[in-house]
Amino acid sequence: MDNHYDVIVVGAGNAGLVAAATTAKSGLKTLLLEKHNLPGGSASSFVRGRFEFEPSLHELAGVGTKEKPGNIYQIFDELGAKIDWRYEYNTFRTIAKGVDGYDVKLPAGIDAFCTEMEKAVPGCEKQVRALFALAKKVDDAIAYITKMKGKPNPLVMITKHGDFMRVASHSVEQVMDALGLSEKARDILCTYWGYLGVPTDEVNCMHYLAMLNSFVVNGAAMPYKRSHEMSLALVKVINDNGGEVWFNSEVTRFLYDENGAAIGVEAAGKKLYAKEIISNIIPHNVFNRSDADKIPQRDLKLANARKFGISVLTVYLGLDCTMEELGIKDYTVFVTTTGNTRKQYNDRLEGSMYIVNCLNDVIPDCTPKGTCSMFFTMPLFGSDIPKELKPEQYKKYKNDLALRYLRDYEDLTGMSIVPHIEEISVATPVTFARYLGTPEGTIYGYMNSGWDNMLARISSEKEDYTIPNLTFCGGHSARSIGYSSTYNSGKIVGDRIVRKLKGGN
Amino acid sequence: MSKPNIRSLSKLDFLKMIPARKQIIEEAPAQTPPPLDSYKANELAKQLHPDFQFLKVSQVIERGEEVKSFVLVPDQEKGCKKLAYFSAGQYLVIPLKIGNAKLVRPYSLSSSPKESLQGKYEITVKRVEGGLASQYILDHWQVGTQVRTIAPEGLFTYEPLRDAKHIVGLAGGCGITPFVSLAKAIAEGDEDACLTLIYGCRTNKDILFKAELEELAQKCEKIKLIYVLSDEPSEGCENGFITADIIRKHAPKSEEYSIFICGPQAMYDFADQEIAKLGLRKKFIRHEVFGEYRNPARDAEYPEVPKDSFKLKVFIRGESTTIDCNANDTLLNSMEKNGIAAPAHCRSGICGWCHSKLLSGEVYVPKTVDGRRLADFDYGYIHPCCSFPLSDVEIEVYPR
Numbered sequence: 001m002d003n004h005y006d007v008i009v010v011g012a013g014n015a016g017l018v019a020a021a022t023t024a025k026s027g028l029k030t031l032l033l034e035k036h037n038l039p040g041g042s043a044s045s046f047v048r049g050r051f052e053f054e055p056s057l058h059e060l061a062g063v064g065t066k067e068k069p070g071n072i073y074q075i076f077d078e079l080g081a082k083i084d085w086r087y088e089y090n091t092f093r094t095i096a097k098g099v100d101g102y103d104v105k106l107p108a109g110i111d112a113f114c115t116e117m118e119k120a121v122p123g124c125e126k127q128v129r130a131l132f133a134l135a136k137k138v139d140d141a142i143a144y145i146t147k148m149k150g151k152p153n154p155l156v157m158i159t160k161h162g163d164f165m166r167v168a169s170h171s172v173e174q175v176m177d178a179l180g181l182s183e184k185a186r187d188i189l190c191t192y193w194g195y196l197g198v199p200t201d202e203v204n205c206m207h208y209l210a211m212l213n214s215f216v217v218n219g220a221a222m223p224y225k226r227s228h229e230m231s232l233a234l235v236k237v238i239n240d241n242g243g244e245v246w247f248n249s250e251v252t253r254f255l256y257d258e259n260g261a262a263i264g265v266e267a268a269g270k271k272l273y274a275k276e277i278i279s280n281i282i283p284h285n286v287f288n289r290s291d292a293d294k295i296p297q298r299d300l301k302l303a304n305a306r307k308f309g310i311s312v313l314t315v316y317l318g319l320d321c322t323m324e325e326l327g328i329k330d331y332t333v334f335v336t337t338t339g340n341t342r343k344q345y346n347d348r349l350e351g352s353m354y355i356v357n358c359l360n361d362v363i364p365d366c367t368p369k370g371t372c373s374m375f376f377t378m379p380l381f382g383s384d385i386p387k388e389l390k391p392e393q394y395k396k397y398k399n400d401l402a403l404r405y406l407r408d409y410e411d412l413t414g415m416s417i418v419p420h421i422e423e424i425s426v427a428t429p430v431t432f433a434r435y436l437g438t439p440e441g442t443i444y445g446y447m448n449s450g451w452d453n454m455l456a457r458i459s460s461e462k463e464d465y466t467i468p469n470l471t472f473c474g475g476h477s478a479r480s481i482g483y484s485s486t487y488n489s490g491k492i493v494g495d496r497i498v499r500k501l502k503g504g505n
Numbered sequence: 506m507s508k509p510n511i512r513s514l515s516k517l518d519f520l521k522m523i524p525a526r527k528q529i530i531e532e533a534p535a536q537t538p539p540p541l542d543s544y545k546a547n548e549l550a551k552q553l554h555p556d557f558q559f560l561k562v563s564q565v566i567e568r569g570e571e572v573k574s575f576v577l578v579p580d581q582e583k584g585c586k587k588l589a590y591f592s593a594g595q596y597l598v599i600p601l602k603i604g605n606a607k608l609v610r611p612y613s614l615s616s617s618p619k620e621s622l623q624g625k626y627e628i629t630v631k632r633v634e635g636g637l638a639s640q641y642i643l644d645h646w647q648v649g650t651q652v653r654t655i656a657p658e659g660l661f662t663y664e665p666l667r668d669a670k671h672i673v674g675l676a677g678g679c680g681i682t683p684f685v686s687l688a689k690a691i692a693e694g695d696e697d698a699c700l701t702l703i704y705g706c707r708t709n710k711d712i713l714f715k716a717e718l719e720e721l722a723q724k725c726e727k728i729k730l731i732y733v734l735s736d737e738p739s740e741g742c743e744n745g746f747i748t749a750d751i752i753r754k755h756a757p758k759s760e761e762y763s764i765f766i767c768g769p770q771a772m773y774d775f776a777d778q779e780i781a782k783l784g785l786r787k788k789f790i791r792h793e794v795f796g797e798y799r800n801p802a803r804d805a806e807y808p809e810v811p812k813d814s815f816k817l818k819v820f821i822r823g824e825s826t827t828i829d830c831n832a833n834d835t836l837l838n839s840m841e842k843n844g845i846a847a848p849a850h851c852r853s854g855i856c857g858w859c860h861s862k863l864l865s866g867e868v869y870v871p872k873t874v875d876g877r878r879l880a881d882f883d884y885g886y887i888h889p890c891c892s893f894p895l896s897d898v899e900i901e902v903y904p905r
Contacts, residue, residue, distance in 0.1 A: 002823065179509055
């Protein structure tokens with residue numbers, strides 16, 4: 001029958017696209033439903049005048065090259081999605097203002113990174129290397145746990161993988177402190193916290209370390225033609241393998257049988273059925289579109305126990321001068337008022353942390369000749385939007401916020417940015433709420449708070465999601481927050497559904 | 506004090522992680538999560554960009570020959586209580602069903618943002634020869650007519666971080682409407698800018714919103730008004746078309762200014778050459794979208810076309826329909842005339858709402874209105890609102 005599929009994937013975000021591409025490629029009859037008129041969710045692009053802006057991607061971890069592929073490279077490659085990757089071999093420049101501040105630029109590559117760390121904070125190299133050695137131990141332990149299909153021998157764990165257990169059950173600050181890293185060295189090493197949106201005294205060390213290690217070992221990559229290139233490449237894989245992608249087709253209802261198993265959805269005025277439903281949309285939205293009695297208590301409790309993760313304020317600028325004329329020399333600059341990530345988090349509304357990117361540094365011709373683009377990003381939760389803010393005050397609210405960061409950066413660097421603005425767009429959690437439809441405009445779903453860290457999520461996945469034939473993928477699910485993580489999540493879930501429906505390994 | 510060592514951390518904490526997590530989850534309430542609108546960011550997103558607004562016509566104002574304004578208010582009976590706020594210069598997208606045809610049209614709002622808070626939008630419609638929508642609206646809309654619209658959108662707005670504080674507005678004919686809104690917004694204190702409005706019309710009697718504009722200019726010193734009449738000399742008015750000299754004469758001498766231009770395609774063709782003589786930076790020149798692109802065959806790049814009519818096969822969610830399409834009509838137009846409610850908003854190639862997959866065939870897209878993304882070219886996506894068929898074509902679209 002026409003309205004019956006093997007797999008229906010709800011939401012064409014990164015994970016939904018990869019999951020649908022994976023099931024379609026295996027020969028399963030796949031339908032991907034997306035509420036927007038474009039694929040990708042945040043992984044998209046938008047045009048203003050003669051500029052095409054990247055809406056969300058700062059840098060993709062785990063890509064690597066043809067010769068030395070990382071897992072993201074492999075996912076796209078195996079699916080047959082061709083991406084024109086461009087590389088950034090610096091990790092970041094980080095500037096902390098104030099008397100005890102610093103201005104440090106760190107290259108990728110463990111040795112180069114450690115050498116520069118030593119220059120920035122004399123005497124820290126040994127401990128920094130010890131930190132990366134822990135990353136290796138984490139990898140070894142995960143390889144063992146994977147080999148044991150998630151059921152490792154506790155004795156082997158305790159005797160052979162003790163350091164993994166330590167790293168996996170403590171915060172970044174706890175581990176770095178135990179290694180004897182000075183405050184300044186810790187602050188610099190914790191620069192990436194904003195990518196996960198949880199301060200380093202809370203975020204799980206294993207998660208953070210995996211991300212840091214990946215950027216340092218592989219560098220970062222981005223697609224030549226903005227994230228829209230990745231999303232369209234994945235849609236092509238789905239279509240080429242007989243799968244369907246329906247845009248402008250929001251799922252309004254999830255359907256269950258009398259035993260509470262997911263059997264289908266309603267979208268575009270049709271009832272559509274599948275053996276397996278994969279949801280790239282957040283459980284909160286799924287539960288709100290389901291009959292209340294179909295959602296198990298445990299699943300509801302988990303959703304209610306969680307906090308929403310970070311969203312952002314992003315200022316996209318098309319400038320009518322070149323990056324050289326402005327004096328830009330970096331792709332990514334983190335600017336903070338203090339090195340302490342908890343303070344940065346707490347004082348986010350006072351402008352304590354923001355990230356400045358110039359894509360022309362990696363992709364010189366990403367804007368027309370004689371121009372360049374910049375984007376400014378700072379952490380902002382949907383719940384940070386003032387309760388009393390009225391629709392008619394919104395434009396001024398976001399412009400005021402944008403201008404504050406622009407002025408701050410102009411003061412810091414002496415650059416003259418504002419007079420060169422030819423195009424500007426300012427996105428806030430309201431923008432993400434509009435386009436993604438997530439609660440509070442969260443980008444990656446639920447916060448990876450200390451208790452709800454990645455490893456705990458992965459270990460608990462079976463208990464966390466108990467609705468038969470419904471599997472979640474995306475930043476809100478087990479694989480957790482991060483651009484690369486969402487692609488990984490889609491791959492893991494897609495493969496799982498293929499095994500379930502087709503058997504084999 | 507012992508030497509720093511990772512072993513100072515207990516590995517057994519690992520075993521406490523999952524039980525602690527379970528405990529936290531167990532203590533949470535087992536209730537359906539709150540609805541999306543209960544979150545501030547989502548509520549605001551919905552207030553600013555509702556999917557639909559149910560309105561009705563409360564007043565019809567004759568503006569001139571074959572030009573009427575329609576005042577639209579919330580249709581309370583249909584559950585619409587408030588109107589979405591907007592920025593002066595934005596347009597309202599209106600879906601229409603005319604006979605068998607299903608189409609949408611964008612109309613600039615001539616009311617002010619403040620008036621939307623008081624429950625009032627105003628759009629102005631001029632009869633266009635062969636214009637299905639304009640004829641229908643002018644002939645059928647009356648007080649009480651129910652109208653369903655999308656929320657206001659569009660980029661022809663004053664952006665204080667980008668634009669000069671002094672705007673020189675160039676309006677042609679019905680292109681005055683967004684400037685009426687902007688002038689009101691300035692007078693009402695909602696936009697902090699100055700406006701020198703240079704308004705080109707054929708004759709005195711073609712001037713739309715004359716009384717309103719003159720009152721605004723008189724009341725508010727930030728607004729200046731200059732008429733440029735092409736077909737008759739008139740006291741106190743410039744004569745001819747809007748030239749570089751006229752712009753220079755009235756634009757501020759000692760400060761930077763941004764040119765905003767809105768009018769028919771012929772006006773852009775002329776005015777763009779004049780604006781080029783002023784030597785302004787690109788950032789100081791803003792165009793409203795061109796509107797429907799017509800007569801592609803007059804473009805130099807337009808290729809030789811073997812026929813003037815083709816087959817257009819449209820796939821919609823797995824089903825397909827084949828219709829005839831004219832080489833002179835956009836794919837969107839052909840679909841609309843055949844009752845296919847293809848998604849579209851700006852109809853000018855820019856907003857991307859009609860983003861669709863070209864499955865087979867060749868199309869012509871005029872360069873000046875090609876607002877596609879780079880990757881769209883590699884993967885065969887088009888904006889049907891500005892794509893003209895050059896062969897039989899297959900396309901996939903997703904009506905809402």
